[in-house]
Amino acid sequence: MAHxxxxxxxxxxxxxxxxxxxxxxxxxxxxxDEDGPKLIKTNIQKRxxxxxxxxNRDIRIIKEKSPAVKKKAKxxxxxxx
Amino acid sequence: MExxxxxxxxxINQRLTFKLDRPIVFFFGKNGFGKSSVLGAIEWCLFGNxxxxxxxESRMQDEIVNIFNLEGKARVKLVMVFGNKRYEFTRVKNIGxxxxxxxxxxxxxxxxxxxxxxxxxxxxxxxxxxxxxxxYLHQESVRGLLIDKPAIRDETMDxxxxxxxxxxxxxxxxxxxxxxxxKKLQTKRDRIGERIKGASEKVENDYRKxxxxxxxxxxxxxxxSFEFGSKKVKSIIDRLGEIAGQYDINxxxxxxxxxxxxxxxxxxxxxxxxxxxxxxxxxxxGVGDTTAKKIRLIELMEKYSKNEEGIKDAKKRLSEIETKYxxxxxxxxFIGGIKAKIDKLEEKRKNINVRQRVINDAIDYxxxxxxxxxxxxxxxxxxxxxxxxxxxxIEKLKTKTIDEIDKENEKLEKQKKELEDAxxxxxTIKGELDTLKIKxxxxxxxxxxxxxxTLEKAENLTEIVSREIKKLDADIxxxxxxxxxxxxxxQRIEGDIDIVKAIHKVLTKKQEYEGIxxxxxxxxxxxxxxxxxxxxxxxxxxMLTQLMKAMTSxxxxxxxxxxxxxxxxxxxxxxxxxxxxxxxxxxxDVQSKKAGGKVKNSYFIKAFNPTExxxxxxxxxxxxxxxxxxALSIYMSLSTVLSHKLGFLILDDSSQSLDTEHKYSLVEILxxxxxxNQLLISTQDTxxxxxxxxxxxxxxxxxxxxFENWDKKGPSIKFAE
Numbered sequence: 158m159a160h161x162x163x164x165x166x167x168x169x170x171x172x173x174x175x176x177x178x179x180x181x182x183x184x185x186x187x188x189x190d191e192d193g194p195k196l197i198k199t200n201i202q203k204r205x206x207x208x209x210x211x212x213n214r215d216i217r218i219i220k221e222k223s224p225a226v227k228k229k230a231k232x233x234x235x236x237x238x
Numbered sequence: 239m240e241x242x243x244x245x246x247x248x249x250i251n252q253r254l255t256f257k258l259d260r261p262i263v264f265f266f267g268k269n270g271f272g273k274s275s276v277l278g279a280i281e282w283c284l285f286g287n288x289x290x291x292x293x294x295e296s297r298m299q300d301e302i303v304n305i306f307n308l309e310g311k312a313r314v315k316l317v318m319v320f321g322n323k324r325y326e327f328t329r330v331k332n333i334g335x336x337x338x339x340x341x342x343x344x345x346x347x348x349x350x351x352x353x354x355x356x357x358x359x360x361x362x363x364x365x366x367x368x369x370x371x372x373x374y375l376h377q378e379s380v381r382g383l384l385i386d387k388p389a390i391r392d393e394t395m396d397x398x399x400x401x402x403x404x405x406x407x408x409x410x411x412x413x414x415x416x417x418x419x420x421k422k423l424q425t426k427r428d429r430i431g432e433r434i435k436g437a438s439e440k441v442e443n444d445y446r447k448x449x450x451x452x453x454x455x456x457x458x459x460x461x462x463s464f465e466f467g468s469k470k471v472k473s474i475i476d477r478l479g480e481i482a483g484q485y486d487i488n489x490x491x492x493x494x495x496x497x498x499x500x501x502x503x504x505x506x507x508x509x510x511x512x513x514x515x516x517x518x519x520x521x522x523x524g525v526g527d528t529t530a531k532k533i534r535l536i537e538l539m540e541k542y543s544k545n546e547e548g549i550k551d552a553k554k555r556l557s558e559i560e561t562k563y564x565x566x567x568x569x570x571x572f573i574g575g576i577k578a579k580i581d582k583l584e585e586k587r588k589n590i591n592v593r594q595r596v597i598n599d600a601i602d603y604x605x606x607x608x609x610x611x612x613x614x615x616x617x618x619x620x621x622x623x624x625x626x627x628x629x630x631x632i633e634k635l636k637t638k639t640i641d642e643i644d645k646e647n648e649k650l651e652k653q654k655k656e657l658e659d660a661x662x663x664x665x666t667i668k669g670e671l672d673t674l675k676i677k678x679x680x681x682x683x684x685x686x687x688x689x690x691x692t693l694e695k696a697e698n699l700t701e702i703v704s705r706e707i708k709k710l711d712a713d714i715x716x717x718x719x720x721x722x723x724x725x726x727x728x729q730r731i732e733g734d735i736d737i738v739k740a741i742h743k744v745l746t747k748k749q750e751y752e753g754i755x756x757x758x759x760x761x762x763x764x765x766x767x768x769x770x771x772x773x774x775x776x777x778x779x780x781m782l783t784q785l786m787k788a789m790t791s792x793x794x795x796x797x798x799x800x801x802x803x804x805x806x807x808x809x810x811x812x813x814x815x816x817x818x819x820x821x822x823x824x825x826x827d828v829q830s831k832k833a834g835g836k837v838k839n840s841y842f843i844k845a846f847n848p849t850e851x852x853x854x855x856x857x858x859x860x861x862x863x864x865x866x867x868x869a870l871s872i873y874m875s876l877s878t879v880l881s882h883k884l885g886f887l888i889l890d891d892s893s894q895s896l897d898t899e900h901k902y903s904l905v906e907i908l909x910x911x912x913x914x915n916q917l918l919i920s921t922q923d924t925x926x927x928x929x930x931x932x933x934x935x936x937x938x939x940x941x942x943x944x945f946e947n948w949d950k951k952g953p954s955i956k957f958a959e
Contacts, residue, residue: 161400161401161403161404161792161796164792164795164796165404165785165788165789165792168788168789168791168792169784169785169788172784172787172788174781174784174788175781177777177781178781178784178785181781181782181785182785182788185407185411185785186407189403189406189407189410190359190360190363191356191359191360192355192356192359193359193365193406194365194406194407194409194410195410197407197410197411198410198411198412201411201412201415201416201782202412202415204778205415205416205419205775205778208419208423208771208772208774208775208778209419209423209775211771212423212426212427212768212771212772212775213426215764215767215768215771216426216427216430216768218764219430219434219764219765219768220430220433
């Protein structure tokens, strides 16, 4: 398993990937070793959730500060008799 | 493996213990005696799953538990040695419960359930899928390599090449979720940006509109300020105070504006107070009553005049009748006289009618009867002559006397009618006149009450009323003059109120506009933070994409390498095992294939003739036995590539569809594999059993478990070395 990680890291370095990408590669392989593919999915989704929560918090703050804009009333299509 | 203990599992009821500490362990016996149960116990103990239960009874998987076990419990304990460390894997399942209890006892301590699962994975470095495809070679999985769906075949090959981890990792990375999250957040960010922009544009438009309105009211730019508005409010209050004082009205309490909002409040209060002043002043002045009185007087006078005309007209008509016919008494008298005459004429006519009837009867008689004697006295008469005479007499009667009577009668009737009409008209006009006189009296009374004077003579009425109306007009004019100047002042005040309102609107919108500009500045900061957060996710997505790309590239490169590395062995084993008369060699081709948004390896197993350079897909042209040989060659040569730590292979009925020659060839291959792996081989094939016993060699003694029988207690097993 270790050698697979090294092969993938070599591939990443070949394509000039950043240190963060290499570090993520390590993390993902470690998660797999710890608890298989499930943990990879869980941890990635956790990370998405964290960022989403932060973004939603930022949006909420901005919305609170900014004035509401009245939405245009939707025109209802009337059925032709 | 060191040992295996099974109780209550599948076909095994009472506890059985197997020593597995040999390089080769055989399980021989007929079908249905529990051999696969023993091998399945290893699979289930390590992973809690069995790969090939065809028709599970329920979600509880109670078919795992032996139906005759009194405790209703399945229990398997597997002891394995890794290096010098001894590990006991124990799994227990009760009937009716879906979950199992899994324990690992090790030198590092005891692990249970979830922790034990984690420990197991760390120790073995293999998942359940990997196990049943590359360690425990079921016949189904062997053949599945060649004829299963391409996706499953590709997965199997990846596992055999030791690439199953990369495949598992690639499969596990939820790249789509990341991309969807990025998209959604970008959309949210864009929307919020639009919202802020929209809000600020609206406020700016409103501010400019209000400014325009204020200019139209004559306000200069420098006067659109709180101070100016405040001064205006004070001036309004002062002027309203003056008016209130003039008319003795209580002035509302006004406070000096201290904020922009107070300007609006002040102007609203001022407007309200002004309207109340108007109502109060008008109602207290009595001008309403005066005007109403005047209108009523005029109405009454009009009615009175009309009435007077009516009286005049009635009198005139009465006078005309009297002049023509006399008064009522005379008219009645005349009518009486005419009636008497008519009666006399009527009498006369009656008499003539009787005579006429007699003559007519006589005419009839004499026309019908030709006798010449009188019907009355019997004397002789000339009937014809009499008839002629009678006829001439009747003519005279008709033409002269009756006509005269009728004419006279007609004349008298006409006179009578005329007099009767005159009499009737007289009565009607008299009635009308009386009514008009009563009305007149009432009108005079009403006018008297209205003007507050008793009117004795009706001749002065018009003059008196006219004087009164003039007086009322004078009062009304006085009020109107006062009202005009007061109303002008009110309008001036209203104008100032509008100015204050306009100032308030402009200042409020300006505040809002400036607020938004500040907000936008801070929103720029806020939006920047937002963008940065989304950028983080974007970056994360990019990193994952790069990682997946690298893994895919590594996957295909490694597969290529492994194929090159193992091709000689595959070919060798194929040569030994299959020995096809035409297709002498087999090869595995690998390509990248995009499926479900991810790039995977796709494998093609082909047999070829090296001389004639023809090839074919093995699944297309090979027989079942030949396909088995191909699958076994690949499995056996690749199984040594697997990077798990189990160190054993399980073969269950691997000789299916093989003839004797091929069975020997298989054993030849197993001899090569046994040096690197412990082998657990199960078969019901007696010929294969003999070949295995005689041909499969190892440094240590083999152990043979022969399943001789099976009953409710489980299989009866004989052990031999």
